[in-house]
Amino acid sequence: MILFLIKSAACMAIFLTFYKLLLEKESMHTFKRFYLLGALFISFIIPSIVFTEVVAATPINVSIETQNIEFIEDAQITQPIATDSKFNWELALWSVYGIGVLGFGFRFFRHLFQIGLRIRKNPKLKTNFSVKVLLKEQLPPHTFFSYIFLNRQKYEAKIIPNEVLLHEETHAKQKHSIDVLLIEFLQVIFWFNPLTYLFKKSIKLNHEFLADSAVIINSKDPIQYQNTLLSYLSNDSFNHYQSAGIANAINYSSIKKRFKIMKKQTSKKGIVLRCTLLLPLLAILLFGFSETKTIIQNENAASKIIMTDSEKNPEIEKYNALAKKYNAIPIEKRVIPLKDLYILETIYRNMSKAQKEEAHPFPECLPKKNQDGATKKQITSYNYLAKKYNTMMDNGANVHIVKSDVDQLNRIYGLMSAKQKENGEPFPDFPEPPAIPEAPHVSKDEKSNIPHPQTPNTKIESSLNFPAPPRSPHAPKTLNTTNYANKQLKEIIENQDPYDHLNLDAKAINGIPSNTHTFYSKPSSPVAPPSPPTPASPLDYAIDMAKKGATFFYEGKKVSSNKAIDLLKKNKELNIESREKNGKAEVRITKEPVTIR
Known part of the structure; x- marks a missing residue:
């Protein structure tokens, strides 16, 4: 909020300086009227403008394991309480601001009440464009919307010049009171900003320029109008000037400046030049006082976070506040609420490397010793x-x-x-995932026919002959190794058991550039009969029957399939019996053994 007020005040100061240097002394009063109002409101709009830039970024994984963090639903963090009481400056400043708003607001509504009281209690004369309110008080002529307040005695004596009446009628026709009400209302809200007073003074003075310009166009003699103003204002009846409040009154203090402006004529070229200079001024203010935000979006677009390029990044400030809060607590007593942990992880994940180095370290927690349960x-x-x-x-x-x-x-x-x-709900009894299929069995004869990679321009032919195995266990280790190129492989094979060399890798065999390899085959052992299938457990049987739509009973009472499965999971000593009744399967679960008659 303070940064916003500083930026808006800076914009107001720049706009007002531009007005004082290049516009105030020029006879382009209608443009100046809208310039002052526009500059006033643009000064509050520019600091609120946010330019957004979307940047796609790969999410950065934060190495935080859920099991090492203690979650609690409601944050009840006990922190050491400071023994010395500090003065609450924030509360004091807001109190002063509130008193100022009440004071200026009372003044604003008091002036409105006074004007309403004058209109209601005094006689009125209605004309085409205005309503003249004749007052008993010795007040200078002033205007509020279509009401023109005049001294009754002077008006009936016809000593008020027509130029003065035309001046006030111009205020009424051009609705200058709207501008005054707006600046007065802003002055109530921003009473502490002195620039609002300077804008108010410039707006009211420009209203006088507009009214003077209308009178001069009508009379076509500025010298006569100036003499009329001087002679009228020198009247002794107005020596005791009283404030007209928020109404448009003749500005006596600026009469000298008004006379200079009456003689000023601004060329069209000068008007165009000054209007053109506003464009780079607006561009500079937008560039200097607006805010730029960068939306760092993850590739999966699952989460977004806004990172600003300003030094006081609100997201990083929020992270630092939480990180500082929990890092101040000893890690043995540290607990992080789930909502705060989510904020910390989200902001930290999207921070750049430089931002992480400047920020507070991520608060970690010790693993939980006892499981309190899920949230x-x-x-x-x-x-x-x-x-x-x-x-x-x-x-x-x-x-x-x-x-x-x-x-x-x-x-x-x-x-x-x-x-x-x-x-809670019983845990679903998911079926076992399908087993990974085993590699197909390849016989020894088929293995010999498996093609092997060959070197270019080399042709290798091999045939394996398996003669009957010797009867004696001490059979001679004979092996036809004609044309062996690999002597190391020959030594390995000859030192093997006469039956073990059949287990040689096919790649090793392929590496032997021999035309004939002769091996002994190991005597075949009798094939064992297949083992009988393992009977299904009661739990598996119940799950299978549940899928088939069977009806379940527990101790004679009908139960749901989920309840029956849950009972079998918790108590493996239960007995199960299945029967078919009226074409529908029934499964009965009992604590006592099942007797088959």
Whole structure:
């Protein structure tokens, strides 16, 4: 807020300086009227303008593990309380500002009330463009919207010059009171800014220029109008001047400046030149006092954060405030609320390397020793996913399992306490993922026919002959190694058991540039019969029957399939019995052993 006020005050000062140097003494009063009003409001608009630039950036991973951070829902952070009480400057400044607003607001509405009282209690004469209010008080002529306030005695005696009446009628026709009300209202809000007073003075003086210009155009004799003003203002009846409040009154203190402006004539070329100079002035103010923000957007567009190029970055200030707050707490007692942790991670993730070096270090926490359970948000997410998959499996439909959902369920289920697991949805009994298929079995004869990579312009032919194995276990180690090029491989093969060399790698065999390789085959052992299939567990059987739409009973009472599966998970000593009734399968779960008659 303070930065905004400083920027707006700087803009007002630049606009007012431009007006005083290049515009005030020129006879372009209508343009000056709108310039002053526009400059006043643009001074408050320019600091509020924000130019946004979107920059795509790869998200930076923050190495923070969830299991090493302690979450709490509501932040109840106990910090050491300062023993010495400090003066609250912020409260004091706001109190002074409030007193100023009340004082200037009272003054503003008091003037409005006085004008309304004068209109209501005094006689009025209505003309084409205005309403003349005849006053008993000795007040100078002044105007408020279409009401012109005149001294009744002077008006009836017809000693008020027509030029003065025309001057006030110009104020009424051109609605100068609108400008005065606007600047008076801004003065109530920004009473502490002296530039509002200077703008108010310039706006009222320019109103006098406009009224004087209208009178001169009508009378076509500026010298006569000047003499009339001087003779009228020198009247002794106006020696005791009283304020006309927020109404447009004749500005006596600036009469000398008004006389100079009456003689001034500005060429069209000069008007165009001064109007053109406003464009670079606006560009400079926009460049210097507006704000530029950069939106750093991750590639997945999942999260956005606004980073400004100003020194006082509001996002980084928020991060530093939180980081400083939690770093001040000993790490043994440090706990971070979930909402504050989200803010810290989001801002830190999108900060540049330089910003991270200048910012406070990321506050870390010790791992939790005891599991307090998952948060409400995590429980809601778990129940939704568990119910979703349990319903899909109960209906017997094709279940499409998403790995990220399974990971999330496992993670939250591991955080849940025993009570939360008991009250929550049963964990879905997902089927085992399909096993990775084994490599196809290749026989020894087929292995010999597998092509091997060959060097260019080299042709290798090989044939493997497997004669019957010797009867004696001490059979001679014979091997036809004609034309062996690799002596090391020959020595390895000859030192092997007569049957073990069959396990040589095919690549090693391929490396032997021999036309004939003779090996002994190992005697075949009898094939063992296949083992009987393992019977399904009660839990697996119940899940299979649930998919087929079976009805479940526990101790004679009908229960849902999810309840039955949950019972079997918790108690492996339960007995299960299946029967078919009226064409529909029934599964009965009992604590007592099942007796088959």
